[in-house]
Amino acid sequence: MTQNKKDQKKSEADSLNGGEKKAKRSSLRRAVVILAALIAVALVFNAVMFFVGMKTNYLHRWAGGQYFGEIIEMNGGSFVIQGRGNERLVVLITEQTVIKKGTETIKDALQVGDRVIIFGPLDKKGRVESQLIRIFDPENPADPRDFFQPPF
């Protein structure tokens, strides 16, 4: 009689464990399905946005010629910048070039040591025909103290 009761309890416990395991497995399956669905929708959505961006030339507009570096040499009507490597780039200043520092548009303010970002296409000789030059503060821009300056 006692043995029967023990067996019954054991079988109940086994059945409970089995139920828990089943519930866990079902929950895991649901988690996988939900995450897979989220990833799939996110990927499809972003792929569509990327395709539209390529088709409408939006991404190309942003990927056009842009260069950043330090001015290492000034010549009349042009200057030379150097980036992280040893590669140097000649930048031409034309009448159409707009030079900005902060909110102001300025002229003849470029100096050796300035860090600048330049926009413009390359000519056949590999020089940048600058359309926009923005001058950043001459201090070392890797200094964390500069990081907290107000943006405007």
Added chain:
Amino acid sequence: MEKNKILKYIPRIMLILLFISMSFYFYAYSSPEEMISFIGVKNAYSLIFVLAFLGGMTTFSGIPYHLVLITLATGGLNPLFLGLSTATGVMLGDSTSYYVGYQGSVIIPGALQKILMIIRNFGLKHPKILPLFFFLYGSLSPFSNDFIVISMGLSQYPFWRVMVPLGLGNLVFNISLAYLATQAYNLLKGIVF
């Protein structure tokens, strides 16, 4: 009664329309020259911060600030600070997208609301799984976070549980991209452009 309901939701609808039209404007007309000419900063980290903020704030179209990040990193800026300022900017911007989604949660169709509720309840029941997914998405995916933040806003999933892991993921992604750019600019140019 119906009229009152519409009047009640007008401010929310206006807010959503404002974000959509702003995003459309950026998508249709923005160019890096115009943006960088307009953002009157004297510090390159502030520049990428503002660009990333605008990129995060604009819904769906965004501004491909990653390309400027690559340019700045190869130009000699500190990749760690670049990644940090970019991730901070984009997460602040994405917070507005979350807010727009949150505001829109009351006006979405019932069927969509039902699906979002399933995800929300699942996330609340298993509090580690979705944040881990957000972190992985942020750190591995070069795509916009809008889909994630807007859908989580719509489902009213807790703000910090989305933003903290997604922000950390974005931090990893942007620092890695800046470091990668310093190491392999020519290779990257071949792939991206």
